[in-house]
Amino acid sequence: MPDMPDVPPRIPAIHLPDGVTLPAGLTLRRPTADDHAAVVGTIPEWWGRPGTTLGTLLPRLFFQHFSDTSFLAEDDEGLAAFLIGFRSSAQPGVAYIHFVGVRPDLRTAGLARALYETFFAESRADGCHRVEAITGPPNRTSQAFHTRMGFTMSGDTEIDGVPVWRDYDGPGEHRVTFSRDI
Ligand SMILES: CC(C)(COP(=O)(O)OP(=O)(O)OC[C@H]1O[C@@H](n2cnc3c(N)ncnc32)[C@H](O)[C@@H]1OP(=O)(O)O)[C@@H](O)C(=O)NCCC(=O)NCCS
Structure with missing residues (x-):
């Protein structure tokens, strides 16, 4: 499904804050609308809810309009983790994390913590004081x-x-x- 925005989306570089590292073999990038189907496809299994439509809580608009404040982690096997978040428009100073998921074989290795710490640092730099x-x-x-x-x-x-x-x-x-x- 093509996404043809009038203006190309902002894709800011990601800088891990001091002291934050990713588990070996993982890279981080911003998601785009082209990632929507793959990310949503992981949700029933990663959330332990096979056969459900839980993924409908993460519609494509998040990948179109909040890609610049979200992260996607990958390794040799493909999608490893994602964090979909944004800075509130109506409540300046507040940031919101809508979805976070880590592939089951990569859990409890600090990956979600690394995504959160990076989101906190970017949100702070953008003037936020609460998540x-x-x-x-x-x-x-x-x-x-x-x-x-x-x-x-x-x-x-x-x-x-x-x-x-x-x-x-x-x-x-x-x-x-x-x-x-x-
Ligand atoms: C919740 C989730 C994202 C955590 O990811 P993770 O990469 O395993 O988390 P981390 O390894 O970064 O853990 C961060 C901290 O949380 C703790 N933690 C993580 N999972 C935990 C669990 N199931 N029970 C207790 N503590 C837990 C860790 O011990 C760690 O603490 P520490 O850093 O102080 O030692 C992952 O379990 C997941 O994807 N679950 C399914 C999807 C989901 O429910 N998402 C959240 C709702 S949107």
């Missing part, structure tokens, strides 16, 4: 990861010991919100 994200109540991995990354979870009620905002994204669509200063 936000959300997840679903059952996603304990995401909750553990974000807590470890210094985020605070919040909600207006508690479900199975987790703070949750009821009906956050519509009836029955409860969410846990994460926030941390950068």
Whole structure:
């Protein structure tokens, strides 16, 4: 599917902050709209939700309009990880991470931390002081990861010991919100 923007997209170079390294064999670049299908195709398996349409939560527009604030990591086997995030237009000073995923065989090696630290550094340089994200109540991995990354979870009620905002994204669509200063 061709994407023919009037103006070529901005593709800023990526500089890893001091002290941040990628696991060996990995390279980082900005995603483009051409990467959309491949990234979305990983989601059911990487999220442990085969057969679901979870990938529809990551539509093509993110690859068209937020490629300059997102990352994609690759190795010899192909797609290794991705972070899709942006700086808020309506809330200057706030950055938001919409999706992060790491291929299952590459987990707990510090890859998501490296992507987050790089996103934090770029967001700080762009004038941001806070990063936000959300997840679903059952996603304990995401909750553990974000807590470890210094985020605070919040909600207006508690479900199975987790703070949750009821009906956050519509009836029955409860969410846990994460926030941390950068
Ligand atoms: C969540 C996810 C992105 C973490 O990626 P990762 O590369 O394994 O994470 P890292 O190795 O960088 O871990 C960073 C920190 O989080 C901790 N962490 C990561 N996964 C964890 C888990 N399942 N349980 C507890 N802690 C965890 C690590 O111990 C590490 O802590 P430390 O640096 O202080 O030692 C990955 O598990 C994933 O892709 N999960 C499926 C998709 C998903 O749920 N994404 C998040 C919601 S959008």
